Amino acid sequence: MRKTWAVARKELRQIARDPLSLVMLIGLPAFMLVLYGFALNFDVRHVALAVQDLDGSRASRDLLGAFVNSTYFDVTAVADAGDDLERITRMRSAKAVLVIPRGYGEDLAAGRNGDVQLLLDGTDATTAQTILGYAGSIAAEANSRLLHRALARTGTPAPDMTAYEPRVFYNPELRSTQFLVPGLIGFLLMLTAVLSTAMSVVREKERGTMEQIRVSPVRTAELILGKATPYLVISLLATAIIILAARVLFGVVVRGSYLDLFVATVLYLLGALGFGLLISTIADTQALAFQIGLLTSLLPAMLLSGFIFPIRTMPAVLRAITNLVPARHFLVVLRGIILKGAGLEPYLEQLVLLAVFAILTLGLASLRMSRREA
Amino acid sequence: MAAAVELRDLTKRFGDFVAVGGITLDVQAGEIFGFLGANGAGKSTTIRMMCGLLRPSGGSARVLGIDVAKDPEGVKRSIGYMSQRFSLYEDLTAQQNIRFFGGVYGLHGPEAREREQWAIEMTGLRGQEHRLTRELPGGWRQKLALACAVLHRPRVVFLDEPTSGVDPLSRRRFWALIDEMAASGVTVFVTTHYLDEAEYCHRLALIHAGRLAALGGVAELKQVFAGHAVLEVECPHPADALDTLSDAAWAREVAIFGTRLHVVVEDAERGAQQVQEALAATGNTPAQVARIVPSLEDVFIHHVEEAEAQKAAAARR
Structure with missing residues (x-):
């Protein structure tokens, strides 16, 4: 225990001595949160819409009003007859162009179909998809209004219709920051835990101090514990800062218990620290350790964890691989606790997987460390 | 103990x-x-x-x-x-x-x-x-x-x-x-x-x-030169002298030390004379030939050369 403390105290002193590493460990996560929180916004609102209203009737103005009142669209340009519509999207003055042809109002009044056209900039597929959905539901709403009006005119009572009233739980406004913050925590903890542990051990190998420790009576377990504990504490501190920043900046509130959050995070961190140690037994230079860490933990934590890209839409092979990414399981638990206010019970499977990962990496790392020569 | x-x-x-x-x-x-x-x-x-x-x-x-x-x-x-x-x-x-x-x-x-x-x-x-x-x-x-x-x-x-x-x-x-x-x-x-x-x-x-x-x-190791003398030779072209003396059977060991040569011979006086004559014959007349107390470096070189010679002999066989 004393020897473990000696190692941990030395590690803390070295971290404190190097302000850059401290900033990286604690400041960077908060900075990334701000960056990702504002930049990684999948919400589509206030889409720039250009309008070419060739009809100019009351009906066409109603339709336009429905688009604007939805708050999803802002009319940014008005095109006259004969304008090159493709030019509008090409010049990016609008994402979409709503074309209401001459005779739209008359057609409707005469009981015929009123055709309108939506031209859409499809370069950003995700956004285009979302816009398409909005436009479709606005058009459907307009249709049902027209139907009611027509029936009212003929004196027929309106038929019973399905009253579709969706309610979204946990994130009612469907704001993507709510959903990104947990992902960000998983990702950033990988960054600090895996990389900093791996680098701190490999640095000792590079400088020759590891050899000096290895001739001392410090046992491998004591060394690992002494090395990992400071980074565990710092990573937990970084987590607290992220959660605080998320609350202040984005209004993300932890609905579940902080104890559950702590337990899940420690479990995840143990695996990450173990993985960092494992990398340090493979790499002999800091540069190599950094590369391995980046490829094997950071990228998967970003791409294959469900942080940004939904796992459901991935091809089957990738989907299977995501099961090996601890961040994926951690995210499920984290979103449950932060967004749903759930406890740990529904996530036993994920927690067990995280524990298995932690035991595996820590066990392998200590095995390799104690067996190692030189 | x-x-x-x-x-x-x-x-x-x-x-x-x-x-x-x-x-x-x-x-x-x-x-x-x-x-x-x-x-x-x-x-x-x-x-x-x-x-x-x-x-x-x-x-x-x-x-x-x-x-x-x-x-x-x-x-x-x-x-x-x-x-x-x-x-x-x-x-x-x-x-x-x-x-x-x-x-x-x-x-x-x-x-x-x-x-x-x-x-x-x-x-x-x-x-x-x-x-x-x-x-x-x-x-x-x-x-x-x-x-x-x-x-x-x-x-x-x-x-x-x-x-x-x-x-x-x-x-x-x-x-x-x-x-x-x-x-x-x-x-x-x-x-x-x-x-x-x-x-x-x-x-x-x-x-x-x-x-x-x-x-x-240290003293024990220097005993390898017991019964021999180590001469230090100062001459204009030490590298040429190394070649000349290496061919001489009476010079048991020759090694360069900076700008000088160390030559191991059996007898100090006779050896000094032989060195003088051999080098003078090639126009490389030494400025000085003096007997010195062997240093550890001489001992070290002696053993390394011996080990190399044994290895070469083993390789020939």
């Missing part, structure tokens, strides 16, 4: 390369034992096997009666090791380094404080203990590294090239510390490639290409 260190046919192979090829020797308690050889001769590999950092490919190394390969943990508490690379934490202060190494050796309480004070006194770092290690001059860092390696009062200390890159005055002070330690009964096993430092050692092992070339005290 049992030897502090016993090596029996200690061997280390890396693939096909034999780094250490069967070394057998004993080091007595309280002895300063010098391990002398060129870079790459296998000194560090041997010392690392004795500390349990490398597993021998064959043979055994016993330290204080414990087989290091079988029970590396068993000796760790009783040995100190200072590696060739400067291995303190440069981003910690001198005091923090002392405390860390005391801590990993399990020192605590009054003993830890006492040893810390001892280390600060011994290194002469009083008043400087809060300076960062990287800011300390080389000689001080070397002494600090030694202090950290012996904080736990080991009975055997392994020093791997402890004075490389340190100025001569600091080297002298460093050796004074080693002398003190040995006087208090600590066994010191030290590698060096500085031949002048070998004079501080009680006994020496010369190793060449992973093999023991010679073993003994």
